[in-house]
Amino acid sequence: MAQSQPYRYEPTATAGGLQAEHGGLEPGTETGERVTVAGRLMLRRVQGKLAFGTLQDSTGRIQLFARAAETPEFDAFCALSLGDWIGVTGQVMTTKRGELSVAVEAWCLLAETRRQFPDKWHGITDTDTRFRQRYVDLWVSDDEAAALRARSRIISLIRRWLEDRDFVEVETPTFHPIPGGATAKPFVTHHNALDMDLFLRIAPELYLKRLVVGGFERVFEIGRVYRNEGLSPRHNPEFTMLELYQAYADYTDMMSITEELVAHLAQEIRGTTVFEYEGRTLDLSVPWRRASMSDLIEEHAGVRVDLGTPIDELRRICEAHGVHIESGWGPGKLVLELYEKTTESNLWGPVFVTDYPKEVSPLARDHRELPGMVERFEPIVAGRELGNAFTELTDPDEQRARMEAQAAQKAAGDDEAMVVDDDYLRALEYGLPPTGGLGIGIDRLVMLLTGVSTIRDVILFPTLRPEQ
RNA sequence: GCGCCUCUAGCUCAAUGGCAGAGCAACGGACUCUUAAUCCGCAGGUUCUGGGUUCGAAUCCCAGGGGGCGCACCA
Numbered sequence: 001m002a003q004s005q006p007y008r009y010e011p012t013a014t015a016g017g018l019q020a021e022h023g024g025l026e027p028g029t030e031t032g033e034r035v036t037v038a039g040r041l042m043l044r045r046v047q048g049k050l051a052f053g054t055l056q057d058s059t060g061r062i063q064l065f066a067r068a069a070e071t072p073e074f075d076a077f078c079a080l081s082l083g084d085w086i087g088v089t090g091q092v093m094t095t096k097r098g099e100l101s102v103a104v105e106a107w108c109l110l111a112e113t114r115r116q117f118p119d120k121w122h123g124i125t126d127t128d129t130r131f132r133q134r135y136v137d138l139w140v141s142d143d144e145a146a147a148l149r150a151r152s153r154i155i156s157l158i159r160r161w162l163e164d165r166d167f168v169e170v171e172t173p174t175f176h177p178i179p180g181g182a183t184a185k186p187f188v189t190h191h192n193a194l195d196m197d198l199f200l201r202i203a204p205e206l207y208l209k210r211l212v213v214g215g216f217e218r219v220f221e222i223g224r225v226y227r228n229e230g231l232s233p234r235h236n237p238e239f240t241m242l243e244l245y246q247a248y249a250d251y252t253d254m255m256s257i258t259e260e261l262v263a264h265l266a267q268e269i270r271g272t273t274v275f276e277y278e279g280r281t282l283d284l285s286v287p288w289r290r291a292s293m294s295d296l297i298e299e300h301a302g303v304r305v306d307l308g309t310p311i312d313e314l315r316r317i318c319e320a321h322g323v324h325i326e327s328g329w330g331p332g333k334l335v336l337e338l339y340e341k342t343t344e345s346n347l348w349g350p351v352f353v354t355d356y357p358k359e360v361s362p363l364a365r366d367h368r369e370l371p372g373m374v375e376r377f378e379p380i381v382a383g384r385e386l387g388n389a390f391t392e393l394t395d396p397d398e399q400r401a402r403m404e405a406q407a408a409q410k411a412a413g414d415d416e417a418m419v420v421d422d423d424y425l426r427a428l429e430y431g432l433p434p435t436g437g438l439g440i441g442i443d444r445l446v447m448l449l450t451g452v453s454t455i456r457d458v459i460l461f462p463t464l465r466p467e468q
Numbered sequence: 469g470c471g472c473c474u475c476u477a478g479c480u481c482a483a484u485g486g487c488a489g490a491g492c493a494a495c496g497g498a499c500u501c502u503u504a505a506u507c508c509g510c511a512g513g514u515u516c517u518g519g520g521u522u523c524g525a526a527u528c529c530c531a532g533g534g535g536g537c538g539c540a541c542c543a
Binding site for chain 1: 469475478479480481491492493494498499500501502503504505506533534535536537538540541542543
């Protein structure tokens with residue numbers, strides 16, 4: 001071949017671009033346009049002094065048409081391995097059968113594959129191999145690659161949408177001396193020079209609210225958080241959260257942002273806000289239903305409970321519905337557990353589940369009308385929590401009392417409970433304006449918008465045990 | 469962490485106690501319009517690992533490993 005494995009190569013066209021530009025040409029057309037394309041050779045059909053190849057790049061596939069008379073080193077071209085990276089220069093044309101092709105007038109090997117590519121028709125079905133060797137899977141699983149590329153686009157769209165509304169993107173620490181902002185078990189690591197343990201963050205929440213204190217009136221972060229919990233089709237130990245905070249706003253504003261943002265993303269990614277997911281119709285059109293947790297429990301469990309329900313009665317109802325009860329749980333925790341057991345996974349949604357017990361919401365502000373409740377909601381779509389939001393608790397004394405109550409629970413053995421963060425409380429003492437906050441799980445959002453059912457299909461390299 | 473399922477050639481899969489096989493890929497050959505090209509030929513194995521039962525184990529049993537799903541925990 002003319003040149004092997006060059007240091008640099010300069011494609012002038014892509015497979016997808018050529019298909020878009022020259023689709024529908026008559027069979028036997030010679031456009032006279034010369035292009036250079038590059039990618040992997042994925043299929044090959046050699047027919048004596050004529051060879052056809054299928055080149056795949058990040059935009060799609062294009063046929064290569066090689067005639068022995070005009071293709072340099074024709075035999076070597078025919079001997080390429082499926083999976084080899086090649087570059088090809090030639091005229092854009094269509095074959096007698098009408099297939100858009102690039103005639104191979106010059107070509108070079110950009111990189112060889114020393115390992116055999118998977119079956120060209122079946123691809124890889126073994127999930128283990130797919131996750132471990134994503135670099136191969138991406139070439140042979142088109143739907144998979146599409147979902148992972150859509151993820152990038154979704155995150156880009158979110159950034160643009162928020163920036164258009166004057167939100168400022170920040171990066172806050174992922175090493176936390178005190179884990180906070182959520183109730184979850186953290187990962188612990190150690191800093192040698194400082195000789196101190198650090199926690200990988202379970203949420204950026206407390207730092208972002210510090211920034212609102214600092215004058216970032218609309219702020220957001222899209223970043224990785226880490227929770228030391230089990231794996232499942234909906235859980236990966238590291239996942240990506242969007243958190244945003246808006247000064248002067250409350251949780252109703254967060255509902256508007258949630259439904260408008262998600263509907264916008266659906267429109268951009270799927271071209272519609274109404275589509276099928278897991279065999280059922282999902283309508284993400286604005287506005288979404290809003291319903292209180294108590295009303296929804298009544299709909300799905302057939303019982304009316306609230307914080308005024310006598311505790312013994314509440315325990316009896318929970319047990320009757322199979323909730324595993326621990327001593328120390330107050331009415332708020334019991335109501336939440338009953339909701340999660342009987343109602344949440346049955347909510348198709350989208351629906352904003354509103355009004356959570358204060359007992360289970362240490363960072364949310366007291367409900368302005370309902371005693372014992374806070375102004376909090378979770379958007380539920382397809383039976384899954386898509387996020388969590390509230391009117392933020394701004395009062396430092398109240399916040400200290402809630403953190404101390406959490407710390408007491410932690411001392412009593414609840415390793416997911418929060419601890420007191422004195423610096424955060426000091427920040428509140430300088431004054432946090434009325435603020436609405438929203439967190440959205442990006443991975444689950446991408447699952448929804450791309451139609452996949454397992455979180456590992458939207459994470460490029462999901463957490464796995466080492467191979468051996 | 470517990471339960472159930474699963475692991476055979478590079479990939480996709482057969483073989484259900486009796487000689488480990490096929491398709492694609494690879495390798496050799498034929499072929500000037502193919503589309504998962506076709507045709508001929510030829511190779512390819514620690515059946516996840518280690519024990520056990522048996523005349524004989526991919527297959528049955530035990531232990532371990534990877535993965536999937538469910539439960540638990542959570543978003």
